[in-house]
Amino acid sequence: MGSALTRDDPERIGGYWLAARLGAGGQGVVYEAYDASGTRYALKTLHREADPFLRDRFAREAEAARRVAAFCTARILKDPQHRPTASDLLLGLVGATVEAADPRAALMEAGARKAAAPAADAAPADNDASPSAGAGHTVVEAPLGERAEAAFAALTPAAQLAAHELLLRLTVPGSAADGSQDSVRTAGPAELLADRPESERLGITAAVQGFAAAGVLLTDTDGSVRPAGAALLPAWRRLRAWIDTDRQGIDRLQRIGAAARSWQAHGERPEDLLRGTESRDCLDRLPTAPYHLRPNPLELRFLTAGRTAAARTARRCVPSTSGTRSSTSPSPTPPPEVPVSAASASARTDGTWPSSRASSLTCTT
Incomplete structure (x- = not known):
């Protein structure tokens, strides 16, 4: 079984997306990784400070592994600077870490040690343990996507709705339409739970617990996910289909969320509210937003405050029959008068004015 990625681990290496650490040693780190199609690989990388001797040894190990028949070893797919050695993969299956350059000799040595171990070592650790997971056996986890799908299927319908929203909130769409630049983020408990109805909090909590138990999500001590x-x-x-x-909509929700959290962190100042076209676009789409892309209570309050501020600004703007003039600067040539109909003399409900009125309005302070 692998361990969680650390804060220092990259999200991806080349065309491979990292999921977990399978092991680490003097040479480098072996990761569980996936390509863009979702195929799982073991990916070994050297430490950044690896000297030329280690790099040469790494290449020789890979070359030795290539001489082993494909039916009894993992196939080397890429250049050794980017792929794991067969010895690490095979020895991981028997629970040993041997640095020998010849994977065949190392494998036989490790297998002999396992075969000579006392029989008691192979017994389950306790009555609840799986017979196939006793000491001396390596537990190979299902691929990440399969674990996520199984965890999702085990949730109640209400928790599945919450999981849909939760996973999209943890996704950061990239600029590439094919998803190759997408990323993930951390969400705090305030974003996920604050001021929500009890039923929603229970659904989100159940989703987090189910995915965390499957190793799909990680939780920190501060409650972030x-x-x-x-x-x-x-x-x-399933998640890839949701994102596509x-x-x-995900990108819009992420921008609203980031702006709302910044607004709250800076004391909810009016100058931090959304304005103009961006505000109107968000408000126009709000009534038709699907359940999993709804703004949370903070984001909804942020959007409402922006609409209120825009309406207040519009009310301060009144029709002017004569332009204001500065006592210290020459008066500009007044623009020609534009006929105004009675219907256009009032502001629109969204806080904007008809374009034909823009040149004959001043805002009083």
């Missing part, structure tokens, strides 16, 4: 790795995006087909369907 994040995916186990960016590899979840290509590995879980609502890419623009």
